[in-house]
Amino acid sequence: MKVRALVALFTVFCSMFLVWALPAQATTHRVCVDAGHGGTDPGAVYKSLEEKNVTLDIATRLQTLLQTAGYTVVMTRTGDTTLDNSQRAAICNNAHAEVLTSIHLNASSDHSIDYTLGLYGKISKDQAFAKTVNSAMSGLGIPNNGISHFADGMLLKAVMPATLAETVFISSDSEYGLLTDGTGNRQQQIAQFLLQGINTWFGV
Numbered sequence: 001m002k003v004r005a006l007v008a009l010f011t012v013f014c015s016m017f018l019v020w021a022l023p024a025q026a027t028t029h030r031v032c033v034d035a036g037h038g039g040t041d042p043g044a045v046y047k048s049l050e051e052k053n054v055t056l057d058i059a060t061r062l063q064t065l066l067q068t069a070g071y072t073v074v075m076t077r078t079g080d081t082t083l084d085n086s087q088r089a090a091i092c093n094n095a096h097a098e099v100l101t102s103i104h105l106n107a108s109s110d111h112s113i114d115y116t117l118g119l120y121g122k123i124s125k126d127q128a129f130a131k132t133v134n135s136a137m138s139g140l141g142i143p144n145n146g147i148s149h150f151a152d153g154m155l156l157k158a159v160m161p162a163t164l165a166e167t168v169f170i171s172s173d174s175e176y177g178l179l180t181d182g183t184g185n186r187q188q189q190i191a192q193f194l195l196q197g198i199n200t201w202f203g204v
């Protein structure tokens with residue numbers, strides 16, 4: 001009887017240790033990632049770069065980073081397809097995504113301008129999320145112009161907290177150099193800071 005009790009105690013002790021020794025539970029949150037523009041809409045164009053291709057590149061990198069961290073990722077597009085704002089919002093809504101991050105690049109006729117900017121549509125629901133993601137973008141090493149309100153159809157139609165990240169300026173000569181150096185490092189960096197912002201939002 002005494003031995004049996006000892007064995008039982010030992011078993012309890014071992015199972016407790018096993019639970020403690022297990023790695024931290026991966027996050028299970030569901031994120032919608034939207035690559036801006038696509039198909040017949042190239043977005044901003046500068047020299048050899050079309051915004052729609054850069055946004056898809058960054059979105060695909062972000063998808064991989066999120067999935068590696070355990071997130072379930074819903075993509076509005078994975079190829080060069082044409083989608084309107086309603087379709088983008090519907091994809092995220094139908095998938096019951098908890099947040100939506102839309103990836104864009106800004107443009108200006110002044111090729112020395114480069115900064116990051118976060119846009120929000122729904123005043124009460126989007127603002128805090130836009131701010132959290134935009135704060136992480138300060139890591140890009142360019143000025144951060146904070147967040148602004150933009151009554152974008154996709155942001156307004158998406159039921160979850162959503163932001164449109166104007167990550168960097170495609171029309172900036174220095175940014176263009178980084179984006180076309182063939183390494184993909186700048187695209188990866190942008191994806192990593194977007195991940196960081198999403199992680200902060202979920203407390204991951």
Ligand SMILES: [Zn+2]
Nearest residue numbers: 036043104105
């Ligand atoms: Zn855009």
